[in-house]
Amino acid sequence: MKFIHIILFILATAWSAAATTELPPLDLLRDPEVVKNFSAIPVQEAGRIKPLENVASYRLLRFRARRSVWLTVSGEMDGQPLEDPATKKPMVNAKGKPVKLGAMEWLLVSWFRPDIAKIVPLFKVDNSSAISELGLKAKAKRDQYSFAEIEPARDVLMEKMGQYREIPAKKQTPEQRMIVQLSANFLDDEMITGHFDFIRAPLGTKTESFPPGVEQPVRLSKSLNVLAHAVRDNGGPPMQLPWFRDFARGALGAMMSGNPDQQLRIFPPAPGGTEVWNGPGTMIFNAINAGKDAEAGDLSWLAAYEDVYLALPDAAKFKAAAHALLTRIQDAAKARGEGRYIALELNYIHADYFFYAQWLFLAGLVLAALGVIPTSELMTRIAYGFICAGLFLALLGTVLGGIWANYSWGRFWGWDPKENGALMIVLMCLAILHARLGGYLRETGLHVSNVILGCIVVFSWFGVNQLGVGLHAYGFTDGTWPKIYGYWISQGLVLLIGLPVVLSGKGATQAVPLAGLWGLLGRKLVGLSKILAWLLLASATVLAVTGVVIRCIIMQRPPITTLYETIIFIGAAASLFGLIAEALTRRGMGLLIAGVAGTACMFLAIQFEASEASDTLHQLQAVLMTNFWLSTHVPLINLGYAACMVAALISQAYFVFRVISFLRSLFGRREAQKTDVPEVGAETFAKS
Amino acid sequence: MEITEKREISAYAPAPHADIASATRFFDDAKEEQAQRPDFRSLLAWTVPEGWSENSTPDPTGMRLIDLRFGPAKEGECYISLMPGAAGGLAANVNRWRTQMGQAAYTADEIAKLPKKPFFNREATYVAFDGDFKGFGAASAKKGYRLLGIIHSAEQATIFVKLTGPKALVEANSAAFDQFCQSIKPNLPKE
Amino acid sequence: MTSPSRFAAKLIAFLSSYGLATVVLLLLLLITFLGTLEQAEYGLVASQQRYFESFFVDRIDVGACLRALAIADLGKFTVPMYIFPGGYLLMAVLFVNMLIGGIIRIRKSPRTIGVIISHFAILFMLAAGAVSYHLAKEGNMNLREGQTSDEFLSFHERVIEIEKLQKDPKAKRVAWVIDESQYRDLATGKGRTFTQGELPFDLMITGWRKHAQPKRDREGTRSDAVDGYFIQELSQLDEAGAALADEQLASACIAIAKDKKSGEEQKGILWEFAAAPWTVTIGGDKYLISLVHRSYKLPFAIKLDKTEEEKHPGTRMARRFTSWVTKLENGREEKRVIAMNEPVRSEGFAVFQSTFSAGDGDTAGPRSSGFMIVENPSDHWPLISCIIVAEGLLLHFLMMLARYMKVGQWRFALSIIGLINAAFALAVWKML
16 A cells, blocks of 8 residues: 555656666667567456557557657658657658658667657647646647657646546546546656666666665666565665665556556466466566565566666667567467467458458449449338348347346346337337338338438447446547437438439439440440459458457457447448348449448548557456357347448438439439549449 | 335344434434544544644655644654554664664664653653754755654554654653653544 | 227227337337436436336426437426326337237238247237336345345335334344335425324324435524434436436435324434434334335345455456355255356346455455345246247248249248257357
C-alpha cells in the first residue's frame, strides 16, 4: 500500500531527463533485422500472449489513431524533416526524403532514442481548446503534439486529470474528456521513453549515497536484492533514501504502463508455475513489496534484458544480444506451451487483410455495377429471400441468447435493451412476412418495410448501446446518435423521393437492354467485367474471411466481441451471402451486394479500429471463451443483422433505380449518354 | 384487511434482534465518527495537546498518521509514523535522526543506555538532542534546533513519535510532548 | 346457417387472420421500442411491468423516450393511454392467432409443414414464457464461507413481515406476511389497516415511498417525524440521469401498531435497508416488524465451504468464480461445485454463481459468494422450442429455395438439414 503513495507522489513530479551518453544511430533502430527481431518477442498482455509489435501498434494507435508516424515537423509525409537532437542533422533517408516509422520502429526509437521520440508529433488532439486550457499554444483545431510540446504543461495536466477523472464519463465536456485521455497517453509515453532508465542510471547520479554492497556501475540484475533490503531496512519512509526517487522512477518506466493490465510482461515463468509472466518493472516492484528476495532465475532474465541495452551503440553486439533475448523468451514460452500463434499474428498484422479486401471490394463493385441487369421483380424476390434468411438467423440467434442467459444466470428473457433490439428485428421480419402472405404488402410495400427494417437494424446495432442501461452496454461510442439519425434521415429521403415515383407508376420495372455509355462498351466488355468482378469480389471475400478466421485463432475466441470485429464479421458474411446469391441467380445483383456490403463494412471497420484503439479484454469476451450458447448466439444474431441489412440495401437500391430510370425517361437518351462513370454502384441501375 | 399469508422462518436464519434503537436501525449512529483517512490512522487514537494543531497540507510522503504544528509561527513540528516490522532496528533509526540533526552516530553502547519512557503499556526508547536540523528534502539546515523522539518497537510494527523545533520552543513544549505520547492508545476495533 | 354460427365463423376468421397477426406483431414491436427507451429513466423492472407484463399500458412518457434517444428534452411530457395493449395481452392474442390460424386452420401440405412446425414451437415458447411469468421464483442468496442457508430472497418482490419473538431460542419461528401489492398505493395521506386474529394488535401502513431514506429530524419540528426520524424520499435517477436498478431502491413506510385491547398506538418507520426490524411491545410480548424482500424456502440447505476467484493472467479481469458447497438434506450431505456459467440444478431449483466478494483485500476478510436461485417449471422449454423452430424454419425456407431453384424440394431440404444438424451435433459434442 505505502508504495502506491510514493508512486503517486513521483507521478506528480516531473521526470528528469535521463543522462544519455551513448546514443545508437537512428538507422540501427530501423534496421529490418533489428525490427523483425523485436517484433517477434512474445509478450503477455491483457490475458494473452502476443507479439511485441502488437503492443507497439496498439499504443501508437491509441496515441495518434494511426499505426505509423513520420519523422517530420507535422508528423505527416509532406512535412519538414525533424532534426536529430544528437547530430543536429535532418533525419532523412538515402534519397533525402522524410523517414516513416512503423509501430515497432517507433517503440524502438522511444526506448533507445527517447531524445528523438520526444520531438515526434505523437498525440492526436481533436479539440484545440483542450490545449489552450492547459496554457499551451494551440495549433489547428485538430492537430498533433509531441511529448516535448506537452511537457511544459505537465503539472497543469496532472492537476486537471485529477479533477476531471472524478467526473462521470457521461458528464465530461469534450475538452475534459480530451484532457483525461491526453494525460493518460502522456504518462504512458513518459513511461515508454523512460523504459530503459532503470538500466541507464537506476539510482541516479549521487553515487556517494548508494547503499553499501552495490557494485558500480549499478546493475539491478546484480544489486536488486541489496537495494530491496536497503528499502525494507530503512526505518523511515523510503523517500528519505537519496537514490530512491530515481530507483522508483526507473521501475515505473520498466513497467511501461500505469494500467496494471498493460504492464510489460516479457519473462515467461518456468512451466507449471504461475500463469502470470514477469517483467522488468513487476520484478523490481515485487522485490520491494513482497519482502522476499528476487530469485536467481528471475535476475538472469533481468541480466539478459540489460545486455541488450548495454550492447549499444555497437550494432553487431546489440543485434546478437537482442536475438539471444528473443530466442530465450521464445524457448521459455514454448516450454510452457504458449506463444504458438506469434508468427501467425505477425503475419496477420503485416498482411493487413481488411485493408486490401476493402480496395478489392471497391474495384469489384465498380466492375459488377457495369454488368448488372436488374429488374424490379428480381430485386423483390431477392429482398424477400434475405428477409427469410434474416428472420431465421435473427430468431435463432435471439432465442439462443435467451438460452445462454437461462443456463448462465437463470433468466431466459430479461427485456434488456440489447435483447429487445434483436427482438424488434425478429418482430419486424415476422410482420413483413405475414403482411405479405396476407396480401397487405405487394412489391412497393415490401421495399418500404425493408427500408424501415434497415433503420431498426441500425438502431439495434448502435442505438441500444447508447441508452446507457443493461448488461450489454459495451461502453459509449462518442457521437453515435448523429450517425444513426443521419442514416434514418437518408432513409426518409429515399422514401420521400422514391415513393411518389414508384406509386405514380413511372420508372422502369422491366429489364431494359444495356444502353448509353455501357452500350458503347459492347456486350463482350460487359461480360468480361462481370468475370473480373467475380474474381475480385471472390478474392476480397476470401481475404476478409481468412482475416476473420486468423483473428479467431489468434484471439482464441469468436471474432465478434468488439464493434470493430463485429463489423468485419458482418462484412465478410454479407459478401459471402452476396456471392452465394449470385451463384444461384446469376443476374449480377449478388455481386453488387457483395461489393457494397464488403466495401462499406471494411471502410467502417478501419475507421472504428482507430477510434477503439484498444485490444483489451472485455467482460463479454471473458464469458464468450467459455460458453457454447453464447458463442453460437453472437454469430447467428450478427448474421441475422447482416441478412436484414442486405435486404434493406436491396430495397434502397430498388428506389434509387426506379427514381433514376424515371429521371432518364424525363430527360431522354441523349442526357444519359453524357453521364460520367458512376461512383456508386446503385446509380448504374439508371443505365440499364 | 386480513393478513392471510404466513411463512416458517428457517432454522438457519440469523437470530432476531429486538428493541434496536432507530439510530442504529438507520445507520445514523456510526456516521459522525467515521474517519476520513482510514489506513494506519485508524489503528491509533491520541489526544492533541492544547495549542497544537494539525498541519493543513498533507505531508508529501503520506507516511505520517498525524502531522502536528505548534509555536507562534507553527515552526514546531510533531508527527507519528508507523512502519511495519522492526523497521531497520532501533540503532539505525536513532542514528538516522542523529544525522538529520548533524550529530555523530551513537555507539551501540550509547544506544543501549538511552532512557526509556512508559508507552503503550510497555516502554519506549526516548531520545532528546540538539543540533542543526536538516529534514528530508530540505535545502539547508535550521540552526539551533532540538529533537525529541520516542521509538517503540513491537512485533508487528514500530511506532515513531518525533518532535522538532527551535530549542526554546521545544523545551516549552516538552511536557506537552510527554502528555501527547501518553495519550497514544491502540484504537481497538469496535464490534 | 344461423347468425350466431356465422358470427362465430367470422370471429374465428378474424382471430386466425394474417391481418391480426401483422397488427399484433407491429404493436409488439412498438411497445418493445418504447419499453426499451423508457428503461433509461425508469429502470428495467418498472418498464417491464408497464409495457411487457401488463394488459394495457397506462401511459407513455414521451419526454423520457425522446431523452433516451438524445433528440430533445421536453421536460415532463407523458401521454395517458389506458387502451393501448400491453405485452401480456398482445402475446395472449398472438398465441390464439397462431394456434387457430397457424396450426388448426392452415392448409396442410408439404408447402406449409415447416411453417406449422415453427408455429408449434413458438406457441410452446410463449407458453414457457407464461409458465415462467406466473410460476417461476427467482432470487438470490449470499453466503460467507462456512455459512449455511436454505432460504433465498426475491430480487424484486417486497413484503412486510411480522414475527413474534419466541422466548425459547429453539422454538419454531413463523412470520405473517403482507405482500407489497397490498400497500404499494399508500402514499402520504392514505392508510390501510391490516388485521390478524392471532396478533394482539392491528397494523396500519401509511406514507409508503418507493425509494427513500430515514433522516434525523434535527430541529424536531417535523410533524411526520417518528422517533426523531422522518422518511426522506430520494430520486430514482442517478447523477447522470439514468434510472437506478430496482435492487438499489429502498422502499420505506410508516407503521402504526394499535393494541386491540387498550387502543394504545405505537409508531415506527419500516425501511428496506434497515439494520434491524422495528420492535412492537404488547404486554410482555415483543413483535418484530420489518420491510424486506420476499423469502422463499429451498427443500435443502446450502453450505458454502470455499469460494475462489480466478483471474486472466496478468490482469484484474475475472476469468472464473467457483464455489464449493455442501448440499444438506435430511441429514444427508452432498458436495457440489458451482461456477460462473456452470450452475447446479437440483429438485427443480437451479443455483447460479452470480457474485463474488474477496472481503477487503485479496487475502483478508471473509470471502463470500452470491448465488442466484431460480425455480422455473419451464426451465428447459425454450431450448426444446428453439431446436424445433430451427428445424421447422430451415425446412420451410430450404424447400422454398429448392422450388425457386427448381430442384427436388424434399431431397434438397432434408439433406441440407441433415448436414446442419450433424455440424451442430458435432459442435455441441466438442464444445459443451
